[in-house]
Amino acid sequence: MKVQEILQLLNQQDAEIEIDKSQTISGVTDDSREVEDGYVFVAVRGYQVDGHHFIDEAIDNGASVVISEETVTHKNVVCLRTINSRRALGKIASAFYGYPSKDKIVIGVTGTNGKTTTSHMIKHICEQNGYSCSMFGTIDYVVNDNVVPGIQTTPSAPMLQQLLYESDDDVVVMEVSSHGLDQYRLEGVMFDFCVFTNLYKDHLDYHSSMEDYFAAKSKLFYMLKPQGKAVINVDDLWGEKLSIKLSKENIPHWKVGHQMENEMIIKDIDTDHFSGTVKVQDEEVTIKSPLQGAHNVYNSLEAYAVGRLLGLFSPSITEAFLSLPGINGRFECYELDNGATVVIDYAHTADSIEHVLDTARQQGAESLIHVFGFRGNRDQTKRGEMIGASAIRSDAYILTLDDLNSESYEDMVYTLEQLQHEYGDTQGRIIPDRTLAIEEAVMNSSQGDWIIITGKGHEPYQQDYHYPVSSDKETVIYLQNKITETKSDLMA
Numbered sequence: 098m099k100v101q102e103i104l105q106l107l108n109q110q111d112a113e114i115e116i117d118k119s120q121t122i123s124g125v126t127d128d129s130r131e132v133e134d135g136y137v138f139v140a141v142r143g144y145q146v147d148g149h150h151f152i153d154e155a156i157d158n159g160a161s162v163v164i165s166e167e168t169v170t171h172k173n174v175v176c177l178r179t180i181n182s183r184r185a186l187g188k189i190a191s192a193f194y195g196y197p198s199k200d201k202i203v204i205g206v207t208g209t210n211g212k213t214t215t216s217h218m219i220k221h222i223c224e225q226n227g228y229s230c231s232m233f234g235t236i237d238y239v240v241n242d243n244v245v246p247g248i249q250t251t252p253s254a255p256m257l258q259q260l261l262y263e264s265d266d267d268v269v270v271m272e273v274s275s276h277g278l279d280q281y282r283l284e285g286v287m288f289d290f291c292v293f294t295n296l297y298k299d300h301l302d303y304h305s306s307m308e309d310y311f312a313a314k315s316k317l318f319y320m321l322k323p324q325g326k327a328v329i330n331v332d333d334l335w336g337e338k339l340s341i342k343l344s345k346e347n348i349p350h351w352k353v354g355h356q357m358e359n360e361m362i363i364k365d366i367d368t369d370h371f372s373g374t375v376k377v378q379d380e381e382v383t384i385k386s387p388l389q390g391a392h393n394v395y396n397s398l399e400a401y402a403v404g405r406l407l408g409l410f411s412p413s414i415t416e417a418f419l420s421l422p423g424i425n426g427r428f429e430c431y432e433l434d435n436g437a438t439v440v441i442d443y444a445h446t447a448d449s450i451e452h453v454l455d456t457a458r459q460q461g462a463e464s465l466i467h468v469f470g471f472r473g474n475r476d477q478t479k480r481g482e483m484i485g486a487s488a489i490r491s492d493a494y495i496l497t498l499d500d501l502n503s504e505s506y507e508d509m510v511y512t513l514e515q516l517q518h519e520y521g522d523t524q525g526r527i528i529p530d531r532t533l534a535i536e537e538a539v540m541n542s543s544q545g546d547w548i549i550i551t552g553k554g555h556e557p558y559q560q561d562y563h564y565p566v567s568s569d570k571e572t573v574i575y576l577q578n579k580i581t582e583t584k585s586d587l588m589a
């Protein structure tokens with residue numbers, strides 16, 4: 098990529114610069130610490146710090162072009178001003194890597210809940226039907242069968258474009274977060290198919306209202322390729338709104354839901370067998386969800402719809418579901434020796450807690466014990482409703498710690514006490530240490546009980562707890578072994 102192209106991208110062809118416009122750019126970043134010789138550095142005004150403060154450092158590290166929202170002049174460096182640095186970063190990154198999304202089948206999945214699950218299902222359907230598939234999401238990024246570590250659901254624009262460029266796979270499926278859309282991390286990505294799962298109260302620490310959150314999510318559906326198509330769950334109120342909006346603008350989409358005018362009409366959801374019967378193009382098909390829960394039936398139906406839009410044969414999609422391995426931290430079940438069942442799940446909104454507890458009840462739970470907490474420094478508006486959802490559906494719940502992030506232990510314990518006082522009831526109590534809270538639930542369980550541990554799912558713990566373990570899964574295994582050892586000591 099040449100400097101000349103950057104001028105064109107930013108509509109600054111006429112900019113008077115003394116530097117050779119034909120010089121080659123060697124990389125693009127918004128982080129001064131990553132800059133090397135010949136890089137473009139884009140100064141972004143952040144939520145923590147202002148990237149404009151690092152322009153000198155970027156130049157010292159070798160930047161030959163600086164893009165900023167302020168006027169900057171520097172000898173020997175091309176300095177260009179833009180009104181939106183984050184957007185410029187996305188544009189330049191996609192051009193730098195040669196617009197890699199245009200030559201692949203790219204599928205984006207957005208919504209509050211179900212992105213990871215639906216993406217895994219789509220990947221599996223593709224692979225079972227002979228397509229190789231990359232996937233970028235909350236659990237990890239998989240490219241050419243290699244796992245690439247990542248910290249965000251939707252990576253930064255330069256990383257996303259680099260991953261797309263490096264992918265030799267036929268299909269790329271990616272989870273698309275509202276933060277990613279709002280921050281232009283997806284600028285320049287062109288999608289073949291986009292999926293909308295649902296919208297619930299979440300991330301209102303970042304978005305000013307549900308309307309604002311919805312507007313950010315909606316942006317994805319304007320990034321379809323000319324022949325592209327969306328799949329929308331119109332049984333969700335916000336999904337219905339989105340469909341109306343897209344219809345007005347002639348953006349093609351398949352509506353999935355119970356209404357007769359939908360392209361995929363849901364005839365029946367069988368909550369006992371976790372299957373959905375739908376009518377598509379005059380054909381009736383029953384799709385069995387590989388994961389428990391009515392919510393996972395919805396995820397399966399949307400993944401099925403994508404399979405159909407990809408042109409796959411219906412039986413080969415339904416068959417693919419049968420071999421889907423579980424998804425880390427999504428309704429992951431363990432049987433304890435005492436006959437109780439433990440479920441580890443990533444639910445962290447009120448609605449997903451409802452889904453998970455309802456599913457356990459439908460599966461025959463005689464007594465439900467729910468263990469959960471709240472992320473420090475994240476959306477506080479959903480916490481009361483999460484306790485309410487648990488109090489209504491569980492027989493007992495234990496409030497405990499989730500990641501503190503930068504909140505202090507004392508502040509979070511105080512918050513738990515206040516929330517329990519305001520929204521809780523007598524079946525709830527507080528055990529701050531997460532491993533001791535799980536132990537309490539396990540030790541008091543017996544045959545027919547279900548212990549539901551939510552919030553962390555696949556993620557490792559951020560802080561140390563009483564027992565030397567680093568995830569909910571490890572805690573459950575540790576406690577099970579401890580019980581077994583105690584029993585054998587008693588028998589010896």
Ligand SMILES: CC(=O)N[C@H]1[C@@H](OP(=O)(O)OP(=O)(O)OC[C@H]2O[C@@H](n3ccc(=O)[nH]c3=O)[C@H](O)[C@@H]2O)O[C@H](CO)[C@@H](O)[C@@H]1O[C@H](C)C(=O)N[C@@H](C)C(=O)N[C@H](CCC(=O)O)C(=O)O
Nearest residue numbers: 127128129141143144145146148151249250251274276277
């Ligand atoms: C709240 C939020 O979204 N923050 C994002 C934002 O960070 P920020 O604005 O706070 O960045 P900052 O630290 O102030 O730095 C500003 C600029 O200065 C630059 N800088 C900084 C220091 C330095 O020495 N040199 C330098 O150049 C930084 O590279 C940056 O460009 O811009 C950064 C660069 O693009 C993102 O990495 C960062 O995502 C953080 C890490 C994050 O995790 N955000 C979460 C909320 C998020 O995005 N989550 C969604 C999933 C949500 C869900 O559905 O659950 C996701 O897609 O992961």
Ligand SMILES: Nc1ncnc2c1ncn2[C@@H]1O[C@H](COP(=O)(O)OP(=O)(O)OP(=O)(O)O)[C@@H](O)[C@H]1O
Nearest residue numbers: 209210211212213214235392395427442443444449
């Ligand atoms: N379609 C759905 N509707 C409601 N809840 C769901 C749905 N699918 C999954 N869930 C719940 O949400 C949790 C997270 O699911 P998943 O990881 O698939 O969603 P996500 O959108 O990727 O979440 P995140 O953005 O937090 O990574 C699950 O563990 C489950 O409790």
